[in-house]
Amino acid sequence: MLRTIEIKQSVFESNDRVADALRAELRERGLFLLNLMSSPGSGKTTTLVKTIAALKDELRIGVMEADIDSDVDAHTVEKAGAKAIQLHTGGMCHLTADMTKQGLDALGTEDVDLAILENVGNLVCPAEFDTGASRNAMILSVPEGHDKPLKYPLMFEVCDVMLINKIDVLPYFDFDLEKVREYALMRNPKIEIIPISAKTGEGMDKWCDWLRREVKNWKEG
Amino acid sequence: MLRTIEIKQSVFESNDRVADALRAELRERGLFLLNLMSSPGSGKTTTLVKTIAALKDELRIGVMEADIDSDVDAHTVEKAGAKAIQLHTGGMCHLTADMTKQGLDALGTEDVDLAILENVGNLVCPAEFDTGASRNAMILSVPEGHDKPLKYPLMFEVCDVMLINKIDVLPYFDFDLEKVREYALMRNPKIEIIPISAKTGEGMDKWCDWLRREVKNWKEG
Numbered sequence: 001m002l003r004t005i006e007i008k009q010s011v012f013e014s015n016d017r018v019a020d021a022l023r024a025e026l027r028e029r030g031l032f033l034l035n036l037m038s039s040p041g042s043g044k045t046t047t048l049v050k051t052i053a054a055l056k057d058e059l060r061i062g063v064m065e066a067d068i069d070s071d072v073d074a075h076t077v078e079k080a081g082a083k084a085i086q087l088h089t090g091g092m093c094h095l096t097a098d099m100t101k102q103g104l105d106a107l108g109t110e111d112v113d114l115a116i117l118e119n120v121g122n123l124v125c126p127a128e129f130d131t132g133a134s135r136n137a138m139i140l141s142v143p144e145g146h147d148k149p150l151k152y153p154l155m156f157e158v159c160d161v162m163l164i165n166k167i168d169v170l171p172y173f174d175f176d177l178e179k180v181r182e183y184a185l186m187r188n189p190k191i192e193i194i195p196i197s198a199k200t201g202e203g204m205d206k207w208c209d210w211l212r213r214e215v216k217n218w219k220e221g
Numbered sequence: 222m223l224r225t226i227e228i229k230q231s232v233f234e235s236n237d238r239v240a241d242a243l244r245a246e247l248r249e250r251g252l253f254l255l256n257l258m259s260s261p262g263s264g265k266t267t268t269l270v271k272t273i274a275a276l277k278d279e280l281r282i283g284v285m286e287a288d289i290d291s292d293v294d295a296h297t298v299e300k301a302g303a304k305a306i307q308l309h310t311g312g313m314c315h316l317t318a319d320m321t322k323q324g325l326d327a328l329g330t331e332d333v334d335l336a337i338l339e340n341v342g343n344l345v346c347p348a349e350f351d352t353g354a355s356r357n358a359m360i361l362s363v364p365e366g367h368d369k370p371l372k373y374p375l376m377f378e379v380c381d382v383m384l385i386n387k388i389d390v391l392p393y394f395d396f397d398l399e400k401v402r403e404y405a406l407m408r409n410p411k412i413e414i415i416p417i418s419a420k421t422g423e424g425m426d427k428w429c430d431w432l433r434r435e436v437k438n439w440k441e442g
């Protein structure tokens with residue numbers, strides 16, 4: 001049965017301090033935590049489902065689905081073969097490190113190699129709060145437009161990797177892959193950029209390779 | 222020359238009180254203010270440009286472009302034939318009524334019949350803050366998926382009208398128009414739903430009729 005927990009924000013501690021402590025603890029235990037962010041509707045859940053299908057025989061995956069209200073995504077992810085828990089943020093537009101910690105505790109991570117936090121669908125606020133994750137990933141989808149790094153700079157600055165999803169519909173949109181690369185690298189010269197289609201599977205190998213490598217490096221310290 | 226102002230949030234007043242006072246003032250002056258909200262990339266600016274083109278000979282339009290960082294949209298809207306001002310929110314993920322008031326003052330509204338606030342691209346936080354607008358409008362675009370009213374309930378609850386944009390790409394997405402209607406009406410039985418394509422112009426007549434009627438009714442009190 002799917003469990004849902006209501007998480008609350010701590011008002012007593014500095015988020016950055018809690019985030020650093022959580023990251024140190026994850027490092028110590030060799031547990032890799034990915035913080036996945038994007039706008040609503042960019043395909044976070046579909047990407048996760050396909051990622052779980054590709055990696056579940058080599059990595060034990062646990063997913064925290066942060067949502068303001070529904071349980072739809074956690075059910076979907078659980079069916080795909082990952083351990084899953086729903087986090088209700090009580091209207092909050094982002095997760096803090098303390099909320100993430102509550103989520104990990106409730107999920108239970110003794111039997112998990114790769115924990116994934118699907119953050120609230122929002123290109124603004126989640127970027128402002130360090131969750132304590134090992135790595136930050138974001139999805140920008142083709143229909144959203146290639147100008148987004150110009151308009152939502154912080155999200156691109158804090159992410160280690162950016163998936164460009166829905167490349168199967170590139171022919172139907174005025175989306176310039178070269179421009180989005182240029183704008184994203186302007187915000188963050190170190191960001192890794194991987195075009196994918198979670199729907200058709202294109203590019204998913206490269207994304208799974210990135211994830212595999214990061215999980216391995218994290219474990220090996 | 223395009224003007225940009227940095228707006229700051231007042232910490233001294235209740236937002237709801239400021240919003241109600243602003244709305245009363247707008248009513249008194251017969252000035253209609255539309256608060257336009259959506260996720261990043263759903264087509265707010267393109268929809269605005271087409272709306273301005275359709276209505277600029279009958280209504281004097283003034284647009285406030287709220288953006289975290291760039292000036293791209295204000296320039297685009299100005300070229301389309303509306304008076305425009307850029308509001309920089311300084312990282313804030315939403316606008317309050319006080320910020321909206323600062324924007325209207327800076328825009329200058331003596332020669333405006335229809336003022337439009339393009340809120341920050343965010344389906345979460347802007348819904349939580351009454352800007353004092355006459356009416357709230359939102360855009361959901363086809364690529365975002367029909368499940369959004371289930372996952373971001375408040376936005377659908379606070380809006381008077383919902384545009385479903387990018388219907389020209391319906392054939393390429395698993396988007397169910399009937400389901401999105403059902404889910405949106407579940408959240409808000411009074412919400413008006415208008416499918417459009419800002420790109421091809423489909424449905425724009427119906428949207429402009431809605432806007433015309435609302436501006437007229439507001440003026441006539």
